Amino acid sequence: MPNESNFDEIYDFLSTKFESEKEYLQAVREVLEDIVPIYNANEAYKQADIVRRLCLPERVIYFTVSWVNSEGTVEVNQAWRVQHNGVMGPYKGGLRFHPTVNLSVLKFLAFEQCFKNALTGLPMGGGKGGSDFNPKGRSDRDIMLFCQAFMRELQRHIGANTDIPAGDINVGAREIGYLYGEYRRLNNKFEGVLTGKGLEFGGSYVRTEATGFGLIYFTEAVCDANDTTLEGKRVVVSGAGNVALHAAKKAIQKGATVVTLSNSRGFLFCDEGFSESDIAWAIDAHTTSSNVLTDLESKGSGVWFSDKTPWHVKCDIALPCATQNELHEKDAKALLENGCSMVLEGANMPCSNNAQEVFIDSGITYVPGKASNAGGVALSGLEMSQNAQFSQHEADVLDNELQSIMKSIHARCLEEAKRSAGKDNYINYMKGANIAAFRRIADAMVAQGV
Ligand SMILES: NC(=O)C1=CN([C@@H]2O[C@H](COP(=O)(O)OP(=O)(O)OC[C@H]3O[C@@H](n4cnc5c(N)ncnc54)[C@H](O)[C@@H]3O)[C@@H](O)[C@H]2O)C=CC1
Numbered sequence: 440m441p442n443e444s445n446f447d448e449i450y451d452f453l454s455t456k457f458e459s460e461k462e463y464l465q466a467v468r469e470v471l472e473d474i475v476p477i478y479n480a481n482e483a484y485k486q487a488d489i490v491r492r493l494c495l496p497e498r499v500i501y502f503t504v505s506w507v508n509s510e511g512t513v514e515v516n517q518a519w520r521v522q523h524n525g526v527m528g529p530y531k532g533g534l535r536f537h538p539t540v541n542l543s544v545l546k547f548l549a550f551e552q553c554f555k556n557a558l559t560g561l562p563m564g565g566g567k568g569g570s571d572f573n574p575k576g577r578s579d580r581d582i583m584l585f586c587q588a589f590m591r592e593l594q595r596h597i598g599a600n601t602d603i604p605a606g607d608i609n610v611g612a613r614e615i616g617y618l619y620g621e622y623r624r625l626n627n628k629f630e631g632v633l634t635g636k637g638l639e640f641g642g643s644y645v646r647t648e649a650t651g652f653g654l655i656y657f658t659e660a661v662c663d664a665n666d667t668t669l670e671g672k673r674v675v676v677s678g679a680g681n682v683a684l685h686a687a688k689k690a691i692q693k694g695a696t697v698v699t700l701s702n703s704r705g706f707l708f709c710d711e712g713f714s715e716s717d718i719a720w721a722i723d724a725h726t727t728s729s730n731v732l733t734d735l736e737s738k739g740s741g742v743w744f745s746d747k748t749p750w751h752v753k754c755d756i757a758l759p760c761a762t763q764n765e766l767h768e769k770d771a772k773a774l775l776e777n778g779c780s781m782v783l784e785g786a787n788m789p790c791s792n793n794a795q796e797v798f799i800d801s802g803i804t805y806v807p808g809k810a811s812n813a814g815g816v817a818l819s820g821l822e823m824s825q826n827a828q829f830s831q832h833e834a835d836v837l838d839n840e841l842q843s844i845m846k847s848i849h850a851r852c853l854e855e856a857k858r859s860a861g862k863d864n865y866i867n868y869m870k871g872a873n874i875a876a877f878r879r880i881a882d883a884m885v886a887q888g889v
């Protein structure tokens with residue numbers, strides 16, 4: 440029996456079942472509007488009830504992490520791994536340690552990850568995980584103890600061909616090292632079960648840089664499609680973590696002027712643009728400093744604005760690279776008023792639905808993170824294949840591969856956006872990304888049966 444569907448029917452079904460999961464519903468809503476017409480036009484998709492099945496995670500693992508900190512006190516944290524969809528390959532996606540982590544946040548991230556991973560063209564399904572543990576201000580030893588306790592639970596659900604976690608907010612090289620060490624000790628296996636590992640134990644060159652660099656390679660492809668370049672463009676970046684700093688570094692190398700960086704406490708403004716050495720310093724310091732941006736100000740670079748976001752700063756390009764829902768409708772309007780003509784997401788879902796509408800209605804270029812920040816997971820895919828071959832490729836080879844993957848993601852999105860463009864010929868990258876990814880996943884789901 441074919442399952443004809445419409446947006447309201449599916450969205451109502453999900454919002455009744457998961458009423459309190461606002462981030463998950465937001466991410467699903469963003470995709471559903473674009474894919475329901477594609478679904479309804481395809482008998483095989485309808486026969487297999489693809490849309491409803493694709494919106495629901497295949498498996499959600501919940502566990503409690505009880506651990507003893509370095510002072511001997513027992514601490515208890517909540518943790519999850521959402522294995523959303525595995526038709527394209529082993530579940531793949533990062534781990535986030537942050538007090539705001541909950542099931543809704545991880546379900547939205549895992550859902551988006553499936554679309555992102557499909558866009559890379561590599562054989563990876565989508566997943567995401569993490570914990571409400573807050574590593575800020577904790578000793579190195581506490582972080583190690585937490586990571587070990589977390590992995591003692593997680594290890595039974597993952598594996599190099601099953602589910603391969605990586606880093607995300609507050610999970611970088613140090614945490615991946617502790618997690619990997621515990622997995623190896625418990626399983627007596629040296630396998631590519633995590634990506635983002637140290638170069639000495641199966642890590643890949645360019646993985647650390649890949650998300651931020653990939654974002655700039657995608658931006659270059661957009662510029663190219665619009666007969667322009669990054670040279671001389673003013674760029675507003677939010678965030679001051681892995682993605683933001685590597686995006687800033689590559690943008691500067693391409694001749695752009697990066698005028699802001701930010702964190703949850705405010706933003707740093709540098710009218711003449713940060714130098715490459717400012718950013719190199721911040722890349723070294725950001726995991727140990729309690730506020731790398733005020734430290735940068737103390738070194739004479741930029742002016743710090745407490746409790747403010749960077750969206751009212753004049754720019755040509757905005758790159759939100761911090762966290763979800765950091766850019767709202769009023770911020771989108773401020774960016775437009777100040778001449779911004781391109782917004783490309785480095786973070787996952789940083790723009791609210793209303794902000795996205797402002798960009799799209801105004802006709803400026805807006806690219807969702809599932810396309811523009813896919814460089815990180817793409818390089819993770821390359822780390823997995825290096826691990827499977829027990830090999831390690833050179834940095835320049837991997838950087839070239841990253842550039843070519845970002846170009847082909849851009850081409851896939853552009854092709855679908857052109858195909859679905861209205862009379863105004865607006866290139867809707869969000870629609871292009873959603874549809875291009877959906878077709879790949881839906882075809883794989885049909886092929887694998889119900
Ligand atoms: N690390 C990776 O490879 C990838 C990360 N992402 C996404 O990029 C974003 C940033 O991740 P990373 O740079 O890896 O994390 P990170 O932990 O290195 O940096 C996060 C940055 O965001 C800032 N931040 C966090 N919450 C904030 C808030 N409420 N308001 C303003 N700033 C806030 C932090 O101060 C920090 O500067 C996240 O949305 C993540 O999901 C996406 C693709 C891959």
Ligand SMILES: O=C(O)CCC(=O)C(=O)O
Pocket residue numbers: 531532533534552555603604605606607634787812813815816817819
């Ligand atoms: O490298 C990975 O596996 C995941 C990266 C990630 O979490 C993301 O793309 O949001």
